[in-house]
Amino acid sequence: MEKPKFKTVQEVVAAGEGLPARYLQAPTGNDNGIPLNASIPEMDIPAIDLSLLLSASEDGREELNKLHLALSTWGVVQVMNHGITKAFLDKIYKLTKEFCALPSEEKQKYAREIGSIQGYGNDMILWDDQVLDWIDRLYITTYPEDQIQLKFWPQVPTGFRHVWRKCYDGYMYPPCPRPDKVIGVKRHADKSAFTLLLPDKNVEGLQFLKDGKWYKAPIVSADTILINVGDQMEIMSNGIYKSPVHRVVTNREKERISVATFFIPGADKEILPVDGLVSEARPRLCKPVKNYVELLNNYYLQGLRPIAASLI
Numbered sequence: 001m002e003k004p005k006f007k008t009v010q011e012v013v014a015a016g017e018g019l020p021a022r023y024l025q026a027p028t029g030n031d032n033g034i035p036l037n038a039s040i041p042e043m044d045i046p047a048i049d050l051s052l053l054l055s056a057s058e059d060g061r062e063e064l065n066k067l068h069l070a071l072s073t074w075g076v077v078q079v080m081n082h083g084i085t086k087a088f089l090d091k092i093y094k095l096t097k098e099f100c101a102l103p104s105e106e107k108q109k110y111a112r113e114i115g116s117i118q119g120y121g122n123d124m125i126l127w128d129d130q131v132l133d134w135i136d137r138l139y140i141t142t143y144p145e146d147q148i149q150l151k152f153w154p155q156v157p158t159g160f161r162h163v164w165r166k167c168y169d170g171y172m173y174p175p176c177p178r179p180d181k182v183i184g185v186k187r188h189a190d191k192s193a194f195t196l197l198l199p200d201k202n203v204e205g206l207q208f209l210k211d212g213k214w215y216k217a218p219i220v221s222a223d224t225i226l227i228n229v230g231d232q233m234e235i236m237s238n239g240i241y242k243s244p245v246h247r248v249v250t251n252r253e254k255e256r257i258s259v260a261t262f263f264i265p266g267a268d269k270e271i272l273p274v275d276g277l278v279s280e281a282r283p284r285l286c287k288p289v290k291n292y293v294e295l296l297n298n299y300y301l302q303g304l305r306p307i308a309a310s311l312i
């Protein structure tokens with residue numbers, strides 16, 4: 001398979017030829033001229049204790065109420081006591097950082113191929129005048145087994161393949177000379193059912209949109225996972241749980257590393273609102289959809305949220 005010729009953001013920086021116009025947002029942008037790196041308030045989302053949530057106690061019910069409220073307002077929660085050890089989360093993070101720091105030639109061994117989303121690469125170029133995101137990513141499918149393509153799985157650093165088998169995609173945002181005009185990840189809602197995130201422990205950047213305003217995500221501690229609802233959960237919950245629009249902004253000083261896992265129902269599974277959540281007071285919001293991920297690019301190109309395709 002042919003490998004595309006593209007420059008990753010790290011290569012753009014290394015070339016030292018200044019910032020290519022392809023990364024600059026149009027003067028009005030998405031945000032009516034407000035600089036992307038303007039200061040914004042922090043969102044107030046609860047931390048859910050998963051071990052309590054699963055216990056049949058008063059505290060468990062309280063935790064459940066907290067979870068329900070967070071998912072139906074923000075569509076995002078922090079989760080702790082989830083059973084994944086801090087040592088393991090640290091390891092995923094460390095290996096991702098080490099991979100990102102490898103020379104370009106090494107990383108290009110795992111370069112994405114034309115027509116594939118798996119592999120290492122820049123922001124995917126889907127249309128001619130697309131403004132590019134300031135991000136390099138390694139995207140790997142780990143389930144189901146028959147979709148695993150080991151050629152995209154780094155052999156260096158040692159241990160990477162073993163640890164990543166459990167999940168995960170890695171993102172690297174180098175420091176950016178124009179954080180006011182360049183976006184790390186453009187605004188979007190996830191096409192997953194839900195997404196687990198290990199955002200950078202020191203560097204902010206992730207922001208969520210609520211009632212037309214941007215809020216920055218908190219920096220979470222090393223043993224905590226940030227979970228957000230994706231479009232397919234919004235559909236299944238008949239709109240009760242919100243798939244939040246979010247983005248990542250850049251900064252001048254520090255690189256930012258982030259690790260995500262998307263839980264995506266199989267393409268052949270029909271996704272539709274759960275019967276018990278449909279009533280006269282809350283009619284069915286969405287038509288059944290299949291292969292939601294494929295719907296995405298079409299809608300993305302038109303600047304629409306793909307969930308619009310399934311709304312009744």
Ligand SMILES: O=C(O)CCC(=O)C(=O)O
Nearest residue numbers: 171185199206248258260
């Ligand atoms: O880098 C992050 O923290 C989030 C990235 C993201 O939103 C995504 O890949 O869907």
Ligand SMILES: [Fe+2]
Nearest residue numbers: 188189190246
């Ligand atoms: Fe996302």
